[in-house]
Amino acid sequence: MIDKSRIQYLEQLWSRTHFLLGDEACAYGAIYAGCDFFAGYPITPASEVAELLAAELPKAGGLCVQMEDELASIGAIIGASWTGARVMTATSGPGFSLMQENIGYAIMTETPCVIVDVQRSGPSTGQATKPAQGDVMQARWGTHGDHEIMAFAPSSAQECFDLMFDCFDLADIYRTPVIMLMDGEIGHIRESVTMLEPSTVKRASRKKAEPGEDLFGGPELVPGVMHYGEGASIHVTGSTHLPNGMRDVTTPRVHDELVRRLYRKIDENREKIIRVETDISTGGNARIGVISYGATARPAYGAVKAARAEGRDVDFLRLITVWPFAREQVTDFARNLDFILVPEMNLGQISREIQRFADCEVISVSKIGGVPHSIDEIYQAIMEAMR
Amino acid sequence: MIVRFVGFGGQGIVLSSYILGLSAVLDGKRVVQNQSYGSESRGGECRGDVIISDQEIYELEPTGHDVLVAMTQPGYEKLVVSLKPEGTLIVDSDLVIPDAGLSPPGIRTYSIRATELASKKFGRKIVANMVILGYMNSLLSLVTVESLEKVISQSVPDGTQELNVKAMLEGIQLAMKDS
Numbered sequence: 001m002i003d004k005s006r007i008q009y010l011e012q013l014w015s016r017t018h019f020l021l022g023d024e025a026c027a028y029g030a031i032y033a034g035c036d037f038f039a040g041y042p043i044t045p046a047s048e049v050a051e052l053l054a055a056e057l058p059k060a061g062g063l064c065v066q067m068e069d070e071l072a073s074i075g076a077i078i079g080a081s082w083t084g085a086r087v088m089t090a091t092s093g094p095g096f097s098l099m100q101e102n103i104g105y106a107i108m109t110e111t112p113c114v115i116v117d118v119q120r121s122g123p124s125t126g127q128a129t130k131p132a133q134g135d136v137m138q139a140r141w142g143t144h145g146d147h148e149i150m151a152f153a154p155s156s157a158q159e160c161f162d163l164m165f166d167c168f169d170l171a172d173i174y175r176t177p178v179i180m181l182m183d184g185e186i187g188h189i190r191e192s193v194t195m196l197e198p199s200t201v202k203r204a205s206r207k208k209a210e211p212g213e214d215l216f217g218g219p220e221l222v223p224g225v226m227h228y229g230e231g232a233s234i235h236v237t238g239s240t241h242l243p244n245g246m247r248d249v250t251t252p253r254v255h256d257e258l259v260r261r262l263y264r265k266i267d268e269n270r271e272k273i274i275r276v277e278t279d280i281s282t283g284g285n286a287r288i289g290v291i292s293y294g295a296t297a298r299p300a301y302g303a304v305k306a307a308r309a310e311g312r313d314v315d316f317l318r319l320i321t322v323w324p325f326a327r328e329q330v331t332d333f334a335r336n337l338d339f340i341l342v343p344e345m346n347l348g349q350i351s352r353e354i355q356r357f358a359d360c361e362v363i364s365v366s367k368i369g370g371v372p373h374s375i376d377e378i379y380q381a382i383m384e385a386m387r
Numbered sequence: 388m389i390v391r392f393v394g395f396g397g398q399g400i401v402l403s404s405y406i407l408g409l410s411a412v413l414d415g416k417r418v419v420q421n422q423s424y425g426s427e428s429r430g431g432e433c434r435g436d437v438i439i440s441d442q443e444i445y446e447l448e449p450t451g452h453d454v455l456v457a458m459t460q461p462g463y464e465k466l467v468v469s470l471k472p473e474g475t476l477i478v479d480s481d482l483v484i485p486d487a488g489l490s491p492p493g494i495r496t497y498s499i500r501a502t503e504l505a506s507k508k509f510g511r512k513i514v515a516n517m518v519i520l521g522y523m524n525s526l527l528s529l530v531t532v533e534s535l536e537k538v539i540s541q542s543v544p545d546g547t548q549e550l551n552v553k554a555m556l557e558g559i560q561l562a563m564k565d566s
Binding site: 188372 | 405408409412413417418419420421422423444445446447448449450
């Protein structure tokens with residue numbers, strides 16, 4: 001059910017020509033995808049997400065609050081989610097670090113929410129205004145304890161817009177936090193963005209529990225939900241709990257069943273969650289492949305095209321879903337290859353993951369320092385590997 | 388075509404690159420616009436890059452430029468080396484003195500008195516960037532004048548649309564006289 005004021009807002013928005021920063025495209029995508037509540041704290045290079053939502057979200061019938069810090073921001077969206085709202089926050093590395101504990105809380109309490117991390121060069125304050133992809137493993141394992149997580153990496157301003165639909169829908173379908181893993185490069189380039197006609201927008205919704213039904217367990221991997229104000233007594237806790245939500249932190253079986261179910265509800269639905277894009281060279285004889293994601297996928301693909309123009313067969317795979325990891329797709333992609341090159345703006349975080357599932361040699365083409373790879377740098381790495 | 392604007396915050400460097408970029412989008416081109424600036428709101432070095440192409444754009448931060456528009460001496464000195472051979476350098480001669488020893492050989496240099504013209508003709512030196520935008524576009528035919536006019540009108544503060552468009556048109560006139 002899309003709110004009337006939202007429809008009116010989108011009607012006057014969609015048909016214009018949009019030339020947007022990735023951050024702005026992400027914010028508009030959130031409004032389109034039905035974000036009702038945003039709470040955040042400004043930080044380069046994510047501030048434009050909050051800036052745009054502060055100006056626009058109220059016009060679309062939503063609410064935007066600047067909180068005192070990132071801990072409060074994620075706390076606010078988790079609380080708001082339990083009223084049935086679609087919720088989001090946006091930050092960068094230092095703020096993302098502060099949010100980790102509550103990301104775990106959202107996982108454990110099965111609270112749908114979207115966390116945008118526009119990655120910048122770290123650790124710590126690092127190069128505050130420079131892009132990086134150093135939070136990939138933090139997105140996976142930043143919060144403690146066993147868990148699965150979803151994260152998406154856009155490679156264009158258009159994809160910053162488009163992927164917000166996936167983020168909000170998957171958060172609702174699987175009752176879990178979803179991470180929009182942008183980078184400062186994509187967040188701060190401006191490109192043309194096409195929006196959808198509002199009447200064609202489809203949104204998933206949370207499965208509703210029947211009165212008296214358990215909200216934190218039961219026969220399904222994803223239990224139905226009731227929200228505050230809908231008549232149920234709800235106990236929401238980050239401690240290990242029974243299907244009815246009440247704490248039981250001592251019975252091994254209760255913890256085992258709960259945490260395994262939280263893991264399985266994402267792991268067993270990988271097929272529905274994972275999206276990759278592949279471009280296999282026409283010759284079909286490639287011995288070498290390139291896998292990349294986010295901003296780095298752009299020059300990586302440019303380098304693949306340049307190598308092909310020289311008559312070299314090179315395959316290409318772009319991870320759109322970074323987590324859960326596209327292990328079957330990577331295994332398949334690697335099947336006839338001798339080498340896979342993995343350009344990324346970190347010291348090889350995804351290349352090691354690829355090595356786990358690829359039966360060939362994996363070469364990390366890492367770069368840090370705040371300047372993205374050039375096409376030529378990746379092209380040279382391809383030529384080097386071919387020698 | 389890769390165009391880089393450099394100057395200091397407050398000269399409308401980022402705005403110029405935005406206007407050029409959106410104009411090219413309206414003309415049906417693929418465009419990536421990129422910017423960098425210091426944490427100061429005014430006075431820090433400021434850059435705006437625009438990549439315009441008929442094909443998909445893979446390199447988001449290009450290393451070589453076809454055109455450099457420089458509105459400060461340090462900006463010119465720092466970035467002129469990244470101009471491609473046979474590239475075009477456009478400077479505001481009230482603010483930048485090109486140095487034959489620094490500029491790569493083979494580039495074409497155009498020094499125009501944009502700031503002086505803006506302040507004499509319009510009483511507002513802030514529109515110097517619009518003069519340069521019109522001049523550059525007339526010289527290189529990057530986008531249609533129609534798109535440029537339209538985008539300027541929708542991108543500048545209310546009440547200054549006419550002034551900014553006039554300044555851009557003045558730049559076109561100047562280029563015609565020069566050629």
